[in-house]
Amino acid sequence: MTAVAELYLRDVRERMAEIRHLGDRALSQLGDGDWHRYLADGGNSAAVLVQHLSGNMHARWGGLRGGYRPDHEGEPASRDRDAEFEEGRLSPAELQACWDEGWAVFEGALEHLTPEDLTRTLTIRGEPHTVLSAIQRQVAHYSGHVYQLVLIVKTLRGDQWQTLSIPRGESVAYTAEVQAAQAAISDPHDQR
Structure with missing residues (x-):
């Protein structure tokens, strides 16, 4: 069981680092005036999503940066969740710092x-969860919001958007490149 748990923790750390990197690359394409733009009335801007993600990461994981604590509450009374959805409070530089700090908290907790710990209990809004369940809950939550960020930025950038994955029409070339790299790893003496 320990080997599976170690594999899970390693995988979730890697996957969430990839999700963060995806968000980093999308946010890097925003102009200063784009952070607070939203696509439809009642929608969220990139700024609001960043504020919310950071607030959630601090609340859920801030107390676990040094390792598991049995008395940890993942929704502290000090959190003002509604304020995370207020528009226009922070500058682009402040939002970038907010983004980086939130991810540092989450990644720091995962690292410890x-x-x-995966079968131990922590609470969120007084409701008990295993640590594994809490991680899975946040993987879905954070990934969903990062993909919302990607959609917002892609829509705002239009034809100036720089793809974050395999460009259209280049799937075959990409697959061939990956296979060639794997073959070189498998046979380091291959002189192709």
Whole structure:
């Protein structure tokens, strides 16, 4: 069981680093005036999503940066969740810092969790969860919001958008490149 838990923690750390990197690359394409733009009335801007993600990361994981604590509450009374959805409060530089700080908290907590922690209990809004369940809940939550960010930025950038994945029409070339790299790893003496 420990080997599976170690594999899970390693995988979730890697996957969430990829999700963060995806968000980093999308946010890097925003102009200063784009952070607070939204696509439809009642929608969220990139700024609001950044504020909310950071607030959630601090609330859920801030107390676990040094490792598991049995008394951790993932929704502290000090959190003002509604303020995270207020528009126009922060500059682009402040939002970038907010983004970086939130991810540092989440990644720091993940780094300190052990395989044994995954079956331990923590609470969110007074509701008990295993640490594993809380991580899975946040993986879905954070990924969803990062993909919202990607959609917002892609829509705002229009034809100036720089793709974050395999460009259209280049799937075959990409696959061939990946396969060639894997073959070189498998046979380092291959002189192709």
